Amino acid sequence: MKIAILPGDGIGPEIMAEAVRVLRALDLPGVELHDGLVGAAAWRVHGHPLPPETLALMHACDAILFGAVGDPACDGLERHLRPEQAVLGMRKELGLFANLRPAKVFPGLEAHSSLRPEVAGAIDLMIVRELNGDVYFGEKGMRTTSDGQREGYDIMSYNESEVRRIAHVAFRTALGRSGRLCSVDKANVLETSQLWRDVMIEVAADYPDVTLEHMYVDNAAMQLVRAPGKFDTIVTGNLFGDILSDQASMCVGSIGLLASASLGAEQTAFGTKGAYEPIHGSAPDIAGKGLANPVAMILSAAMMLRHSFGLEAEAARIEAAVASALNAGARGADLGGNMGTVAIGNAVLAAL
Ligand SMILES: NC(=O)C1=CN([C@@H]2O[C@H](COP(=O)(O)OP(=O)(O)OC[C@H]3O[C@@H](n4cnc5c(N)ncnc54)[C@H](O)[C@@H]3O)[C@@H](O)[C@H]2O)C=CC1
Ligand SMILES: CC(C)CC(=O)C(=O)O
Ligand SMILES: [Mg+2]
Structure with a gap:
């Protein structure tokens, strides 16, 4: 079960770190995580937001965890070089035509x-x-x-x-x-x-x-x-x-809560190939401050376990941990609380 880990830009790396901690805590046999660059992070190194190396990684993996792309420093670039082209390019290149975006109120919120x-x-x-x-x-x-x-x-x-x-x-x-x-x-x-x-x-x-x-x-x-x-x-x-x-x-309640699955027709040995990403963007206004809500990213990892790996019980375990942590008060500034990204990740891990 190969998973491409593509944090991207802005808050992407911060929230991805929490999702990866949750995945590792499940200690699933056979899971391999492969890091790659996408968005402005890739453009700075390779001169392109979706370089061939990253595309090859996307094709080689069974699922993709995608943070977010976008960087105001790139707004003046020609459109095909802008970070956002990476997420559009991934969706098109992999034929991910169906985006599932669940929205449900968490108890207590x-x-x-x-x-x-x-x-x-x-x-x-x-x-x-x-x-x-x-x-x-x-x-x-x-x-x-x-x-x-x-x-x-x-x-x-x-x-x-x-x-x-x-x-x-x-x-x-x-x-x-x-x-x-x-x-x-x-x-x-x-x-x-x-x-x-x-x-x-x-x-x-x-x-x-x-x-x-x-x-x-x-x-x-x-x-x-x-x-x-x-x-x-x-x-x-x-x-x-x-x-x-x-x-x-x-x-x-917050854009930091909504996960998504982007699915196509391709089947792997484990399930439907897909990319999993929060619905929000790279949030440059709070990037680097440790303030981003990692819940959407963590719930995207749960959707990945469900749709790409058939691991329904493990997906439900993550979702239950998130619901329990939120209900117990694990909230950042977006939800009127004062916890940071890592502290919310810790609360989810403790509830797993
Ligand atoms: N899938 C992707 O990679 C997407 C990328 N973008 C890109 O992201 C950049 C910023 O776009 P915006 O329009 O500002 O949308 P955004 O979704 O990044 O942010 C909108 C507002 O929501 C807040 N926010 C977003 N995620 C949050 C989180 N996890 N926790 C707490 N607050 C959060 C931000 O601080 C900001 O105030 C742009 O470059 C845009 O093109 C936008 C949407 C999706
Ligand atoms: C950068 C956009 C194309 C992506 C977006 O806003 C989204 O998929 O929600
Ligand atoms: Mg959007």
Whole structure:
């Protein structure tokens, strides 16, 4: 069981250290951890955010633990050299098209939500975000219009097989939960979304036990804070899923709590190959201060054990330890506490 450890930039190395401590504490037989560089950290050494060495490591491993990439010092670089291209490149190169982002309120944290505790307490949802298409991967560029203005453009598109494969993931996910699936789009305005909706309806025929509803993304953003408990499984495109999941994180209390799994079709000897990363970024504003919440990274490691290695009991053990540590007061500044990254890691380890 080979795992690529790619901490990346900013708080990435700080939170990854805690996830690695938790993994090592489980002392799982046959697990090998292989370190690699990604993002600005890789660009500084190799001149590229996703160098061939790192790509080869990603291909050679059964799963990838990915911290975060992004560094304000790189904002002026040509786009293909910016750190963020590493996470996009990894997802595309490995065909990781399905991003699962669970959001559930932890017992004892209801009062830390941006919502009223009784509203927050009902949250238990799964966002299934398409990860290989949409406006993030369309043709983009800068041009000059005929009247001499600069114009930026990014083409949004999905083809039907891209929508169909994420639809199947979403319907299967909903089947394993409450059987309710909400497809979020903007079909009242966008052709891309009209196709998305049409294909969702076609695929629904294969899943008679799932109830499919459709919601426009602007309404979904509103409903997510009005009555988030009404959602169970949400399926949506790359851009909308990116935005709605950050919003969902504050409904449960902090962006430092939400983990994710990015999965494709590739199967290894142990399970589905995947990359596991917090939903947040490199948080340059708190990087290097020991303040980052490592929970999202630790929970991403748990998702890895579940999806890529079939180690359900071990995944559940990590999740229970996190819930117990949080409930006992292990909280950093993001949750109104004063514990640092390592202290929160210690609390999770003690609860394992
Ligand atoms: N998957 C990835 O590698 C991602 C990378 N990014 C990149 O990260 C950089 C920063 O982006 P932002 O928009 O600031 O988003 P961000 O998610 O890094 O930070 C947003 C806010 O949340 C806080 N935050 C994030 N993670 C936290 C944690 N674990 N504990 C406590 N507080 C936390 C930050 O301090 C900041 O105030 C940019 O370069 C961006 O492109 C952004 C999102 C995802
Ligand atoms: C850097 C972005 C492409 C990644 C992001 O914001 C995300 O996946 O949540
Ligand atoms: Mg994001």
